[in-house]
Amino acid sequence: MRATRRRSMIALCAGIVSGLALTALWLQATPARAQTDPTVTLAGLAYQPAAVTVTLGSTVTWTHADGFFVHTVTADGGAFSSLNLAEGDLFTQTFTTTSVYSYHCLFHPGMVGVVTVVDLPEHLYLPALGRDG
Numbered sequence: 001m002r003a004t005r006r007r008s009m010i011a012l013c014a015g016i017v018s019g020l021a022l023t024a025l026w027l028q029a030t031p032a033r034a035q036t037d038p039t040v041t042l043a044g045l046a047y048q049p050a051a052v053t054v055t056l057g058s059t060v061t062w063t064h065a066d067g068f069f070v071h072t073v074t075a076d077g078g079a080f081s082s083l084n085l086a087e088g089d090l091f092t093q094t095f096t097t098t099s100v101y102s103y104h105c106l107f108h109p110g111m112v113g114v115v116t117v118v119d120l121p122e123h124l125y126l127p128a129l130g131r132d133g
Contacts, residue, residue, distance in 0.1 A: 042071050047113035056119040059094040076102040
């Protein structure tokens, strides 16, 4: 009787550990929660945040708040490009194609960012678990 009970407890613990491990793997594979119409600030010679994930059809707005520096928002592949932006200027881009768009500032090579555009239903994301993009 004692051996059977011990085997049952070991099996139960093994099941719990396996379940937790599978849950951790699933959470790592789940994409970050996509935003709708986020704002990226140009400040400190950087795009903040440097990476955003948006849903198809979203508009990203870049806001210049970096003093006297002139910046651009220029896609690496040429998909979009702003004019020269000064303090207080805005640039917006609506994304109608799923893709990963890397971009940079023409004047400051260290300023880089990325917009990831996904076409997944919102219910596939995990906002309740704090998986913000």
